[in-house]
Amino acid sequence: MADPIQHRAAAELAAGYKLSHRVAELGAMAVFAVLISVFLSRVVRAGFERPVHAVLGLMIGYLLADFVSGLVHWFCDTWGSPEWFVVGPVFIRTFREHHVDPLSITRHDFVETNGANCMSVLVALVPAMWFQVDPSVSWRVVFAAVLAGFILCIPCTSQAHKWAHMEPHLVPTIPRLMQRAGLLLSRQHHDQHHVAPFVKNYCITTGLCDHLLERVGFFPTLERWITRITGALPREDDIGARAATALMADSDRDEPNATHSLAQLPPSR
Ligand SMILES: [Zn+2]
Ligand SMILES: [Zn+2]
Incomplete structure (x- = not known):
């Protein structure tokens, strides 16, 4: 029996990835690489003086990134259309294409996989450059580490999502071990999202927040x-x-x- 769910055609959605998007993604990745290097050097210096605060902040940032990945994924699956100004073609379109053709993400190259996330995380990274990472003030070290964990994990989200769709023997060793340990999105966990009507397990960095959000x-x-x-x-x-x-x-x-x-x-x- 045919499915009562009616999606747009995969080819129509895939064709929405234009050269202009790619150029913007490449530019965003270059800006991201420069800014994150500067910001991380400040956080690492402060972290040597207050390692417990730095580790605590990094862990919070890591969990926050998973929650935000779920929030963005849910929003793009649930509201709006690929025709929305900027957000539509860059973000919503890719999630809609992904439901129709889940393996298309495994065919995307490094730029198409990670460029949009490098672009979106600039919203947090650019203001973070003005944040004073003062090792003598404990909350500043924790907050800077939260920002660092979050800003590092968000650009990895689509890569983690891609690995969750790849055959396990094609996933590099370290991420495969992290998947097994539950520290990175696993195939078993994410497969539950790809059951129509796509309303479970939205988090796509580690999937750790899904348990609480579902409950x-x-x-x-x-x-x-x-x-x-x-x-x-x-x-x-x-x-x-x-x-x-x-x-x-x-x-x-x-x-x-x-x-x-x-x-x-x-x-x-
Ligand atoms: Zn989805
Ligand atoms: Zn998926």
Whole structure:
């Protein structure tokens, strides 16, 4: 039986990766490399004086990056369209293409995989350059390390996501060991996201935050609030209005991850 979910064509979404995006990504990667080198040198110097504060901050930044990766992924899966100004073609389009053709990410080169994240993390990295990393003030060392952990992990998110889709024997040894230890997004964990209608396990750096977010129903609750305030229907552009309405009906019955109504729909064309 055909699927009631109706996506856009993969080729149409893939064609949205223009030369202008690539040039912008290359420029962002160059700026990122210069700025992060300067910022990290300051954090490392302070970290030698206060190693416990630095490690604590790095761990918080590492978890924060996973949470933000889930938040951005959820937003791009759920709201808006690839036609939105700038955000649409650069971010939303890639997540929509990924649902239709999950292995396309494994064919992306280094720039296409990581460029957009290097660009987006500049929002945190550029202001961080003005932050005074003073080793004599403990909170400043912790905060600088949080920033460093976050800013280092965000550009690795798509790479971690790509590794989670690759055959295990093709993943380099260190990330493969980190996947096994649960320190990097694993294939088993992320596979649960790729079950239609794509409403579980949004976090794509380590996946560690998913457990808590799923338990408290974080994203379904957020969706209901946004729909009540704006009237927008979650996932309408991604899976079609019929399927999105059916999912919303399940969510309104406090069954956020249920798909009863969706299963009762007749197949799309
Ligand atoms: Zn997704
Ligand atoms: Zn994926």
